[in-house]
Amino acid sequence: xxxxxxxxxxxxxxxxxxxxxxxxxxxxxxxxxxxxxxxxxxxxxxxxxxxxxxxxxxxxxxxxxxxxxxxxxxxxxxxxxxxxxxxxxxxxxxxxxxxxxxxxxxxxxxxxxxxxxxxxxxxxxxxxxxxxxxxxxxxxxxxxxxxxxxxxxxxxxxxxxxxxxxxxxxxxxxxxxxxxxxxxxxxx
Numbered sequence: 001x002x003x004x005x006x007x008x009x010x011x012x013x014x015x016x017x018x019x020x021x022x023x024x025x026x027x028x029x030x031x032x033x034x035x036x037x038x039x040x041x042x043x044x045x046x047x048x049x050x051x052x053x054x055x056x057x058x059x060x061x062x063x064x065x066x067x068x069x070x071x072x073x074x075x076x077x078x079x080x081x082x083x084x085x086x087x088x089x090x091x092x093x094x095x096x097x098x099x100x101x102x103x104x105x106x107x108x109x110x111x112x113x114x115x116x117x118x119x120x121x122x123x124x125x126x127x128x129x130x131x132x133x134x135x136x137x138x139x140x141x142x143x144x145x146x147x148x149x150x151x152x153x154x155x156x157x158x159x160x161x162x163x164x165x166x167x168x169x170x171x172x173x174x175x176x177x178x179x180x181x182x183x184x185x186x187x188x
Contacts, residue, residue, distance in 0.1 A: 143178035
């Protein structure tokens with residue numbers, strides 16, 4: 001086995017997440033850096049999709065701190081990314097509980113939403129993006145979470161079920177209902 005030389009998505013010649021976990025457990029700090037480089041942006045997108053934009057950096061950092069502290073608990077039954085999303089989701093829920101105890105609520109503003117359209121697409125995309133954002137915002141929290149994981153992260157229903165803490169069948173139903181609701185809202 002060779003040691004990791006940086007992050008990036010797994011590809012030919014790239015170490016797998018399980019390789020990097022094993023190397024990190026063996027004391028190679030570069031493996032931890034490679035895991036963070038590989039997954040931090042996806043975790044940040046997921047946390048942002050849950051509406052936790054103010055505490056985004058803290059949640060992403062805490063996700064990796066908790067993951068590395070409990071890496072022995074990672075059994076490899078799901079992907080490392082799914083496991084990280086599960087940790088991040090729990091942290092977001094913990095933050096929300098703490099905010100409710102303090103009586104603080106933060107409303108998501110339209111200006112908080114980032115788009116990934118390039119400038120050439122902006123004329124056509126602005127109206128569509130606004131309508132889509134409005135439709136996704138009107139979904140239930142669970143539907144929104146499942147929709148973002150499926151469409152935004154390309155996760156399988158099994159991975160979504162593991163992340164959200166539900167069954168694969170329930171994840172499918174939530175996704176189907178989310179798609180139906182979005183189509184109805186966009187057709188109006």
